[in-house]
Amino acid sequence: MEKASLRDAYGNKLIELGHKDERIVVFDADLSGSTKSGKFGKVFPERFFNMGIAEINMINTAAGLATTGKIVFVSTFAIFATGRAWEAVRQMVCYPELNVKIVCTHGGITVGEDGATHQALEDIANMRNIPNMKIIVPTDDIETAQVIEKVAHTDGPFYVRLTREKFPRIFDENYKFEIGKGYVLRRGEDVTVIANGIETSFALEAAEILEKEGISVEVIHMPTVKPVDRELIASSAEKTGAVVTAEEHSIIGGLGSAVAEALVETHPVPMERVGTPDTFGRSGKGWELINFYKLDTEGITEKIRKVLERKKR
Numbered sequence: 001m002e003k004a005s006l007r008d009a010y011g012n013k014l015i016e017l018g019h020k021d022e023r024i025v026v027f028d029a030d031l032s033g034s035t036k037s038g039k040f041g042k043v044f045p046e047r048f049f050n051m052g053i054a055e056i057n058m059i060n061t062a063a064g065l066a067t068t069g070k071i072v073f074v075s076t077f078a079i080f081a082t083g084r085a086w087e088a089v090r091q092m093v094c095y096p097e098l099n100v101k102i103v104c105t106h107g108g109i110t111v112g113e114d115g116a117t118h119q120a121l122e123d124i125a126n127m128r129n130i131p132n133m134k135i136i137v138p139t140d141d142i143e144t145a146q147v148i149e150k151v152a153h154t155d156g157p158f159y160v161r162l163t164r165e166k167f168p169r170i171f172d173e174n175y176k177f178e179i180g181k182g183y184v185l186r187r188g189e190d191v192t193v194i195a196n197g198i199e200t201s202f203a204l205e206a207a208e209i210l211e212k213e214g215i216s217v218e219v220i221h222m223p224t225v226k227p228v229d230r231e232l233i234a235s236s237a238e239k240t241g242a243v244v245t246a247e248e249h250s251i252i253g254g255l256g257s258a259v260a261e262a263l264v265e266t267h268p269v270p271m272e273r274v275g276t277p278d279t280f281g282r283s284g285k286g287w288e289l290i291n292f293y294k295l296d297t298e299g300i301t302e303k304i305r306k307v308l309e310r311k312k313r
Contacts, residue, residue: 001168001201007105009141010162011036013148014073018044023069024152027062029055029076034164035105037075055080059088059100066098071152074100078107078120078161082127093157094132101151102127103160107137108248109276109293110165110198112286119281125253127159128226134179135226137161137196137247137255140169143223146177154179161197163248165286168201170221182229184236188218191242191304191311194233194259196222199246199274199295206300217304228258234266242311243271244303248295251275270310272303 018024018040025047032038032050041048051058055076062072074081081089081104093100104123111119127133136151136158138144144162151158170185182194186207195203200221207217218236222229237243243263245256256273263269276293290296 001170003166004141004169005166006138006141006144006162007036009144010103010148011039013145014040015043017149017152018047021071021152023071025049025065025070025072027051027058027072027074029053029058029080031076034077035075037073055085056088059085060092062100063092063096063098066100072100074102076104077118078104078123079118082120082123082159086126089127090130094130097132097156099155101158101160103148103162105162106164107161108163108197109281109289109295110163110248110286112164112289113283115283116280121250121276121281122253123161124225124249124255125257128253128258133157133159133226134224135159135161136179136224138223139197139200139221140167140171142169142171142173142175143177146175147223150177150179163197167198170201170204177223180224180227180229182220182222182232184218185221186217186219188216188240190216190240191244191308192218192220192236192240193244193246193300193304194220194222194255195246196225196255197248198290199248199300202295202297202300203246205297206304209297209301210304215304215308222255225255225258228262230262230266233259233262237263237267237269241269242307243269244274244300244307245271246274246295246300249275250278252278270307272307274300274303
């Protein structure tokens, strides 16, 4: 599959939105070259603010500006917006339900050589437990552009998690993103795999491998973690009788937790989770870390085999 940058797609879409809507304002915390929000700043310098290494102040200022009717995009690395600035996000953005879009890059283990301190593996969990926050994890550049367009024109707080690495392009321009909806990319009968981010492409590869063994895998792409598509989760689980989730995030508090919560209240079935264990990351090349933590195609395949064994009991 062709690979493309999600953060470049973000920066380019910001420029497009800026031309169409003068309410669009962008903040960054001295990382605009990496987050690609600086692209907007070069075209609209009067609507771009580099707040320096002061993420809490950035969130507070963005919240204040949002009260004047502006649509505010805030960008930095995922670890800083969801960790250092968590209280400001809760108190100043989500509690008053302001129109602030937190779009972070460098999420997940594919941050790579920056190591454990910068690899946000808990960011979705941190954002997911705040009322009024919606969370989206795109899988490619096509979806990223549509996500940014959608959140810009949807009131309220959003957390959009992007990455450092380029990801395989799965969709084309015919794809239509909707908040809160999952997408069946491949129909199957034996087991359901629910994934987002880079894991969606690995899930599709795993399904192709197992098809040769006579195992029918249904692959669901679930970009919206909150609100998650409970109806689709339940209907697919009822059909296949087994579920595997796959995410580039801790198995605690992210997509796996959201799916497990939905299943236990709708249609409980055997379930396995692909994600990082309850540990910090480590320094290394992004794709090598994906393999090390078994977030790759092989890791998903192993979990599918395991859940199918449980299904037989």
